[in-house]
Amino acid sequence: xxxxxxxxxxxxxxxxxxxxxxxxxxxxxxxxxxxxxxxxxxxxxxxxxxxxxxxxxxxxxxxxxxxxxxxxxxxxxxxxxxxxxxxxxxxxxxxxxxxxxxxxxxxxxxxxxxxxxxxxxxxxxxxxxxxxxxxxxxxxxxxxxxxxxxxxxxxxxxxxxxxxxxxxxxxxxxxxxxxxxxxxxxxxxxxxxxxxxxxxxxxxxxxx
Amino acid sequence: xxxxxxxxxxxxxxxxxxxxxxxxxxxxxxxxxxxxxxxxxxxxxxxxxxxxxxxxxxxxxxxxxxxxxxxxxxxxxxxxxxxxxxxxxxxxxxxxxxxxxxxxxxxxxxxxxxxxxxxxxxxxxxxxxxxxxxxxxxxxxxxxxxxxxxxxxxxxxxxxxxxxxxxxxxxxxxxxxxxxxxxxxxxxxxxxxxxxxxxxxxxxxxxxxxxxxxxxxxxxx
Numbered sequence: 099x100x101x102x103x104x105x106x107x108x109x110x111x112x113x114x115x116x117x118x119x120x121x122x123x124x125x126x127x128x129x130x131x132x133x134x135x136x137x138x139x140x141x142x143x144x145x146x147x148x149x150x151x152x153x154x155x156x157x158x159x160x161x162x163x164x165x166x167x168x169x170x171x172x173x174x175x176x177x178x179x180x181x182x183x184x185x186x187x188x189x190x191x192x193x194x195x196x197x198x199x200x201x202x203x204x205x206x207x208x209x210x211x212x213x214x215x216x217x218x219x220x221x222x223x224x225x226x227x228x229x230x231x232x233x234x235x236x237x238x239x240x241x242x243x244x245x246x247x248x249x250x251x252x253x254x255x256x257x258x259x260x261x262x263x264x265x266x267x268x269x270x271x272x273x274x275x276x277x278x279x280x281x282x283x284x285x286x287x288x289x290x291x292x293x294x295x296x297x298x299x300x301x302x303x304x305x306x
Numbered sequence: 307x308x309x310x311x312x313x314x315x316x317x318x319x320x321x322x323x324x325x326x327x328x329x330x331x332x333x334x335x336x337x338x339x340x341x342x343x344x345x346x347x348x349x350x351x352x353x354x355x356x357x358x359x360x361x362x363x364x365x366x367x368x369x370x371x372x373x374x375x376x377x378x379x380x381x382x383x384x385x386x387x388x389x390x391x392x393x394x395x396x397x398x399x400x401x402x403x404x405x406x407x408x409x410x411x412x413x414x415x416x417x418x419x420x421x422x423x424x425x426x427x428x429x430x431x432x433x434x435x436x437x438x439x440x441x442x443x444x445x446x447x448x449x450x451x452x453x454x455x456x457x458x459x460x461x462x463x464x465x466x467x468x469x470x471x472x473x474x475x476x477x478x479x480x481x482x483x484x485x486x487x488x489x490x491x492x493x494x495x496x497x498x499x500x501x502x503x504x505x506x507x508x509x510x511x512x513x514x515x516x517x518x519x520x521x522x523x524x525x526x527x
Binding site for chain 2: 146148153155157159161169176177179193194197296298300301
């Protein structure tokens with residue numbers, strides 16, 4: 099499984115051509131309706147984070163709250179909460195973070211990763227389409243020149259990845275599993291520095 | 307990243323030191339229904355020190371329940387625990403995820419669903435600090451430790467030890483740690499790691515075997 103995640107991440111990277119070469123095409127609404135990312139349902143994941151040669155593992159909870167906000171919480175296996183982020187109606191709040199993580203660059207990186215995983219950029223209606231090679235890019239503008247895409251094959255038969263970048267890809271998200279909102283595995287691969295987050299779904303003992 | 311790893315190992319080490327402990331005071335026992343402040347702390351201290359010195363090994367199963375208070379969300383995990391005096395610990399989480407941590411002296415192995423890591427405790431200041439706490443506990447000198455303030459309560463079957471960290475690096479992670487200890491053999495029944503946010507992790511030990519023969523291979527990596 100680890101090899102699969104690694105391979106798909108490398109594949110995503112190797113497929114990521116500069117956006118300058120994207121050729122604008124009419125939007126295929128059927129494809130948009132079929133593959134527009136919908137975010138993640140409430141789930142627990144076993145998480146492995148590799149960043150600049152260091153490895154950290156833990157449990158990641160993605161929770162849909164009754165007030166329609168979304169929470170992303172990362173804890174150690176032994177129980178310590180490392181961070182708790184809230185995404186609510188276009189706002190972002192760090193509900194909790196241990197001192198070692200309270201750095202702007204860390205928080206902003208994680209915020210973008212999980213915002214994209216939760217499909218928040220794709221909630222806006224204006225989507226454009228372009229093609230590059232045998233891939234179709236459906237994009238929205240996020241901040242400034244930064245764009246979020248979901249990428250399909252040219253026949254729109256499969257969602258290949260979600261990708262964020264400006265002139266070139268910054269990071270990609272590759273998921274696997276039968277249900278798009280409840281993927282079995284997720285790999286968030288950064289392309290401008292050495293960081294990957296691997297998530298593997300946990301079937302938990304329900305005690306809610 | 308090192309500090310995060312250290313925090314995880316610190317939790318494991320806390321598991322270890324929870325098998326030998328103590329302290330005092332007597333107020334606010336409303337926090338712990340069914341328990342009342344211990345009247346004879348000095349006697350308890352002596353008994354606890356004596357009993358902990360007799361524990362050479364522990365083999366146990368455990369159930370861990372993590373509660374995220376604000377999110378009304380729980381996750382329950384299970385696993386196995388081994389301790390061998392003086393400085394060998396092994397934790398195996400078996401469900402719903404797999405995770406192994408072995409501490410053997412200064413060396414630590416961490417194996418999760420994604421990777422395996424070997425760490426030397428000496429390479430990190432926080433590790434060293436936790437190591438000192440661990441040794442203080444095993445040797446019974448934790449009672450005089452300046453790392454925690456503590457209160458002790460009792461009921462018919464057990465003692466309850468509330469340990470509040472004084473040190474900032476531990477305070478960042480825990481508001482307090484509450485141990486419930488069996489009166490019959492001074493073994494730990496449960497341990498509650500209470501975080502500043504209100505989140506908590508309660509670990510309950512079951513099927514405990516004290517002072518059985520544990521092969522060193524259990525802790526070898």
